[in-house]
Amino acid sequence: MTTNSSKHGSVRSLISLIDPYSRYLFGIALTFSIVLIGLITALHFSQQQAIQAAMSVSLNIPKTLAELNGRMRVEFVVSVLTAVCLISGVWYFLIYSLRKRAENLARAVESEEKYYQLLRLNPIPLGMVDLEGKVKFINDKFIKLFGYQLSDIPSLNEWFIVGYPDEVYRKWVKENWENDLSNALNNKTDIKPKVYTIARKDGVPLKVDVSGIIMEDSILVAFLDITDRMKAEEALRESEEKYRLFFEHAADGIFVTDHNGVLLDVNPSGCVLIGYPLADLRGKKLIDLLLPNAQEKMLYLFTRVLMGQTGPDVWKVISKNGNLIDVSLDMRALPDGRVLGIIRDISENLQAENQIHQAQQELTNLLKEADQSRMALLSMVEDHQMAEERISQLNTELEQRVQDRTSQLQASNAELEAFSYSVSHDLRAPLRAMDGYSNLLLSDYPDRLDDQGRHYLSRIQEASKRMGELIEDLLNLSRITRSEFIRRQVDLSQIAKEIAVTLRDQNRDRVVEFKIEPDLIVEGDSRLLKIVLENLMNNALKFTEKCKSALISVGKLSGGSEMVYFVKDNGIGFEMTYAGKLFAPFQRLHSVQDYPGTGIGLVIVQRIITRHGGRIWPEAEVGKGATFYFTLGGAK
Amino acid sequence: MKNDTILLVEDNPDDEELALIAFRLGHVPGEVVVAHDGVEALDYMFGTGLYKDRDMSDHPRMILLDLKLPKIGGLEVLQKLKMDKRTQSVPVIVLTSSSEVEDIINSYRFGANSYVRKQVEFEKFADTIKQLGNYWFSINETIPE
Numbered sequence: 001m002t003t004n005s006s007k008h009g010s011v012r013s014l015i016s017l018i019d020p021y022s023r024y025l026f027g028i029a030l031t032f033s034i035v036l037i038g039l040i041t042a043l044h045f046s047q048q049q050a051i052q053a054a055m056s057v058s059l060n061i062p063k064t065l066a067e068l069n070g071r072m073r074v075e076f077v078v079s080v081l082t083a084v085c086l087i088s089g090v091w092y093f094l095i096y097s098l099r100k101r102a103e104n105l106a107r108a109v110e111s112e113e114k115y116y117q118l119l120r121l122n123p124i125p126l127g128m129v130d131l132e133g134k135v136k137f138i139n140d141k142f143i144k145l146f147g148y149q150l151s152d153i154p155s156l157n158e159w160f161i162v163g164y165p166d167e168v169y170r171k172w173v174k175e176n177w178e179n180d181l182s183n184a185l186n187n188k189t190d191i192k193p194k195v196y197t198i199a200r201k202d203g204v205p206l207k208v209d210v211s212g213i214i215m216e217d218s219i220l221v222a223f224l225d226i227t228d229r230m231k232a233e234e235a236l237r238e239s240e241e242k243y244r245l246f247f248e249h250a251a252d253g254i255f256v257t258d259h260n261g262v263l264l265d266v267n268p269s270g271c272v273l274i275g276y277p278l279a280d281l282r283g284k285k286l287i288d289l290l291l292p293n294a295q296e297k298m299l300y301l302f303t304r305v306l307m308g309q310t311g312p313d314v315w316k317v318i319s320k321n322g323n324l325i326d327v328s329l330d331m332r333a334l335p336d337g338r339v340l341g342i343i344r345d346i347s348e349n350l351q352a353e354n355q356i357h358q359a360q361q362e363l364t365n366l367l368k369e370a371d372q373s374r375m376a377l378l379s380m381v382e383d384h385q386m387a388e389e390r391i392s393q394l395n396t397e398l399e400q401r402v403q404d405r406t407s408q409l410q411a412s413n414a415e416l417e418a419f420s421y422s423v424s425h426d427l428r429a430p431l432r433a434m435d436g437y438s439n440l441l442l443s444d445y446p447d448r449l450d451d452q453g454r455h456y457l458s459r460i461q462e463a464s465k466r467m468g469e470l471i472e473d474l475l476n477l478s479r480i481t482r483s484e485f486i487r488r489q490v491d492l493s494q495i496a497k498e499i500a501v502t503l504r505d506q507n508r509d510r511v512v513e514f515k516i517e518p519d520l521i522v523e524g525d526s527r528l529l530k531i532v533l534e535n536l537m538n539n540a541l542k543f544t545e546k547c548k549s550a551l552i553s554v555g556k557l558s559g560g561s562e563m564v565y566f567v568k569d570n571g572i573g574f575e576m577t578y579a580g581k582l583f584a585p586f587q588r589l590h591s592v593q594d595y596p597g598t599g600i601g602l603v604i605v606q607r608i609i610t611r612h613g614g615r616i617w618p619e620a621e622v623g624k625g626a627t628f629y630f631t632l633g634g635a636k
Numbered sequence: 637m638k639n640d641t642i643l644l645v646e647d648n649p650d651d652e653e654l655a656l657i658a659f660r661l662g663h664v665p666g667e668v669v670v671a672h673d674g675v676e677a678l679d680y681m682f683g684t685g686l687y688k689d690r691d692m693s694d695h696p697r698m699i700l701l702d703l704k705l706p707k708i709g710g711l712e713v714l715q716k717l718k719m720d721k722r723t724q725s726v727p728v729i730v731l732t733s734s735s736e737v738e739d740i741i742n743s744y745r746f747g748a749n750s751y752v753r754k755q756v757e758f759e760k761f762a763d764t765i766k767q768l769g770n771y772w773f774s775i776n777e778t779i780p781e
Contacts, residue, residue, distance in 0.1 A: 421736060425704040428733040428756050433650035436758035440657065461757075468756030475735065 674708025
């Protein structure tokens with residue numbers, strides 16, 4: 001600052017020194033110049049002469065003048081005057097330009113001074129550093145704000161050390177500052193404001209908004225203390241937050257309206273209570289939520305609220321689904337003219353009261369009913385007893401029915417037994433008598449009978465014998481049905497072998513080959529299975545009677561999911577068309593004369609197979625033998 | 637004590653006659669006494685009713701007993717005879733048309749000495765009677781007096 005003042009002073013004194021002469025000289029020079037130009041034009045004299053004249057004058061003017069004639073004298077004077085004019089013009093020009101510059105300089109110095117004045121008295125704390133980092137200036141506000149004098153912070157380095165005592169933070173600030181500065185220099189812009197925490201001389205940290213302006217050879221830095229503002233902002237934010245939290249989470253409904261009662265904001269509880277989403281409620285008038293007959297009362301109340309009167313009141317609010325909700329409403333005007341309201345659902349309270357009332361009523365009723373119940377219970381016990389009796393009666397009935405059914409079954413079994421018994425005992429006696437007496441007639445009275453008579457008697461004998469066989473087979477069939485079924489492992493091969501031995505003994509006159517597959521082990525009733533094989537092998541033997549060499553095979557088929565056993569012969573076979581008749585009682589495919597039999601054997605076989613849960617089917621061709629296949633139930 | 641009677645218990649007159657013929661044809665020794673039902677048979681054996689004057693010590697050589705009889709059935713007769721010490725040693729041959737297993741089982745359970753089927757064919761029937769006579773009179777030993 002001092003350097004600038006001294007410079008300013010010297011320039012001014014120089015100007016004041018040269019100023020008067022220069023004005024004077026300027027007047028003379030101007031006058032002479034005009035006259036001279038007129039004379040030169042009028043006299044047409046050569047520049048050469050004038051110069052010569054001037055030269056002679058300057059050397060010895062009095063002498064020269066004396067030597068000159070009239071015309072020459074004039075020429076001489078003009079030349080002298082011209083020279084004077086030229087010299088004074090040049091002089092004046094020099095002085096003038098010097099003065100101009102001095103004036104400019106003075107103005108600049110004056111403006112700089114004003115500028116510094118402006119900085120110093122500026123209400124914003126300011127500092128100025130040159131590009132080398134030397135602090136050139138700090139203003140009063142700066143000193144007042146931070147407490148540092150210029151001597152405390154001669155350079156940026158010192159400033160950083162004292163202003164940012166934390167090393168890490170300082171480093172960060174320094175980097176930021178240098179970065180911002182170089183950006184500003186490169187782009188010829190200002191240094192954008194940034195908030196830093198700067199330590200005051202007494203150590204108190206301040207929030208400071210720092211910005212800068214790049215000047216010719218220095219940087220002007222402004223320090224705006226925003227500590228208080230930030231605190232205020234923080235406090236406001238906190239308060240806002242608290243309000244928001246309270247608003248959002250209050251169990252009661254809270255709303256804000258403008259001074260016309262138009263809803264501006266409603267908290268979630270309020271929305272839930274009234275049943276509308278917030279978007280629907282915003283812009284709605286408070287009175288729109290009330291029944292028409294209550295709206296006027298609300299307008300009146302609202303006016304009172306705006307005038308500062310408050311007090312809770314009970315209202316009925318129409319919810320979105322059209323229900324009326326009992327609410328207590330408490331409104332008060334806010335300083336800015338808005339109205340804050342707290343709304344609470346009290347329908348539950350009312351309900352609770354009602355419920356208590358009802359409960360009391362119910363209790364009374366219950367006491368009354370208790371007596372009735374006691375009576376009812378007694379009758380229920382009776383009912384229960386009755387029900388039990390009924391159940392037991394039903395059970396008895398059921399048992400009775402089962403018993404009835406069982407005895408019916410037993411009776412029918414007994415009947416069958418009795419029938420069979422009777423057949424067994426009584427049906428054969430008459431046959432025996434027929435045969436017996438025929439026999440006696442033939443043996444005792446041979447001479448009284450002719451051939452015809454003897455023939456008749458023998459026919460009677462044959463018929464009775466056949467009848468006896470039929471009865472025998474029928475009884476066998478009924479026995480199969482009635483007999484007990486004992487399932488165990490049975491060796492079919494063994495049984496077949498035994499039967500083969502018997503059959504061979506009985507038919508010694510025949511050539512028969514039995515081919516019995518070993519280890520035909522099955523599950524079944526051995527006695528019944530023996531009857532099956534007896535029948536099938538007997539048949540096989542019977543129908544191979546006319547073969548020269550009979551072949552009877554007993555075996556099983558391999559493959560398939562089911563075990564299939566067979567008895568096969570190479571006898572006369574039969575037409576498959578009649579296969580169905582084989583298993584009907586007393587059905588025969590051949591004459592009794594050719595092949596004796598009752599036609600009951602295969603019926604018995606089929607019944608036994610069925611009792612085992614199996615199937616039986618034939619395969620035959622006339623003249624090529626027959627095969628009877630059977631299964632015995634159960635998987636392989 | 638002759639011990640050569642045969643008690644034939646038979647209700648069917650045809651069977652009775654044929655049996656008697658068969659005895660004759662088979663030259664079976666001894667007198668054949670016929671009882672026509674169970675009561676008669678027991679009377680004979682225990683000397684009651686119709687036979688109350690009969691000498692009880694004279695047991696028949698054998699009893700041919702049909703099972704299906706009027707009044708008292710053959711099995712009951714058999715049971716009573718075999719349960720009484722006086723009659724239990726008398727051979728009882730069940731002679732019946734029945735081939736029912738039950739009959740065979742019960743007969744033996746109640747102590748029958750033999751079970752013989754009456755054949756429908758008279759020749760076979762006569763042969764059976766002949767063999768029975770032969771066996772029980774000639775081969776079988778009874779308790780000595």
